[in-house]
Amino acid sequence: MRLHSLSLIDFPLIHRAFALAFSDYLLPMRMDEEQLAAMLHRRGWRPELSVGAWRDGALVGLWLAGVHCDEVGPIGYCIATGVTPDARRQGLLQAMAAATEQRLASRGIQRQRLEVIADNAAAMAAYLRLGFRPHRRLDCYRIEHALAVDAAPGWRCEAADLSQWPRWPLHSEPAVPNSRDSLERARPPLQLLTATRNGEVLGYALHSAAGDVAELAVATPHRRRGVARSLLAAVQRQTSAPALAVSNLDADDLAGAALLRSCGAGLWLSQWEMRRP
Structure with a gap:
């Protein structure tokens, strides 16, 4: 077995290894090369900090690492890690x-984060065991x-034009996939809807064309009046998506959570954000 960074590896090879490693995952992870590249870009992928494992000339393991920054400094973010079934x-x-960890430490990055599905006991x-x-x-x-x-x-x-994104203070620190630097990197760009009255912005929704609502906010004086529900309905009309998704709340x-339940939303997945140290 040999370990090496992924900085000089052809992306189709990484995609094939990713598809095989996640072929039996708890959730469907079927992405083509373009979709995988878009996800990695949005989450701050750094190939030079990511590690691949080779056995008999085949790429059989991936640790796809990115870098995220909070108010303290940089954080190593594990976007995804997987091993092909025959190499587990x-x-x-x-x-x-x-x-x-060594690659991150060489750049002064000591902290790490990742998310794991709550029902995935083996991964947890x-x-x-790795200290998360x-x-x-x-x-x-x-x-x-x-x-x-x-x-x-x-x-x-x-x-509204994305340049008008209000970026109001949030209830809590967003998870890395929902952080504002991640949202800014989204390709294609996310779309912005605003609720306005007499030129005043009452609330806004930032969403993808697939109906993923990345950020939903209503100004404090205008809450509990139906603004958020109107925005979600407007996202439905604009996207024609079969379902709206709000992830990592x-x-x-x-x-x-109460707002989403009042709109008939169902909880379909929970994850644990894990940190080290």
């Missing part, structure tokens, strides 16, 4: 974790029915 239980995960146990510890639960919701709203609510929901955000 041979210590590759531990070896790749150690090699990635593996990351605990659960920090908070992140919940994912779906709205699978059309939202009914007042035909004349007193405000207008309409598309901090489980402590009780108001956000």
